[in-house]
Amino acid sequence: MNRLLTTILLIAGFLGVFLQATWVVPRQLLGAPLNFLPPLIVFAAFRTDVATVSLLATLGGLLTDALSANALGVTVLPLLWIGLALHRWRELILQELGYARFVVGMFASAAAPLLTLLIVLTLGEGVAIGWDSLWKWLVVAVTGGGLTPLCFFLLDAAHERLAAHPSKPPSFRPDREIKRGRN
Numbered sequence: 001m002n003r004l005l006t007t008i009l010l011i012a013g014f015l016g017v018f019l020q021a022t023w024v025v026p027r028q029l030l031g032a033p034l035n036f037l038p039p040l041i042v043f044a045a046f047r048t049d050v051a052t053v054s055l056l057a058t059l060g061g062l063l064t065d066a067l068s069a070n071a072l073g074v075t076v077l078p079l080l081w082i083g084l085a086l087h088r089w090r091e092l093i094l095q096e097l098g099y100a101r102f103v104v105g106m107f108a109s110a111a112a113p114l115l116t117l118l119i120v121l122t123l124g125e126g127v128a129i130g131w132d133s134l135w136k137w138l139v140v141a142v143t144g145g146g147l148t149p150l151c152f153f154l155l156d157a158a159h160e161r162l163a164a165h166p167s168k169p170p171s172f173r174p175d176r177e178i179k180r181g182r183n
Helices: 003-022 025-030 037-047 050-066 076-088 098-122 131-162
Strands: none
Touching: 003 037, 003 050, 003 131, 025 131, 037 050, 037 076, 037 098, 037 131, 050 076, 076 098, 098 131
C-alpha cells in the first residue's frame, strides 16, 4: 500500500465532502451539489489497492452521511461496490484516456445516488422523488464525469511532487582506476 497516495486520497476525500457541503455556488447555478467522492473512488480503484478503496469509501461515505439527511452508513456501501467493481476490472478499462475516465466517472457518479436511493428505500425511509430528482441526477452524473479527469490530473500531480525520487548517480564512478604518471 502506498501510504503517501492513501494520505493524499483521504485528504482529498475530506476536502471534497467539505466542499460538497459548503460550496453553494454549483447548487445555486445547477440545482444540485457537486459530488467529489465517485471521481475519487474511480481514481482510487485505478491507482491503488483494495484497502485504500475500502478506506476511502468508508470514511468518505461516513463523512457524507454525517452532513446529510441520510442514515449513517448508507453511502458507504454504494461507494464500496463501485470501487471494488472498478478495481476488479481495471485492466479492461482504457484508464489512461481522458474520455474513458470521463465515461467511467459519469457512470460511477450516476450509480452512486441510485444505489444509495435503493438502500434508503430498502430501509423504509421516506424519500421525496420528483421530476427535479431526474435533473439533479443528470447534473451529478455529468459533473462527476467532468471531475474525474480533473481528479486524475490533480492527484497524479500532487503524488508526483510529494513522492520521494531516487537521487541520480554521480558522474564520477568510485570504482574506476585513476592512473597517475607518464605511462
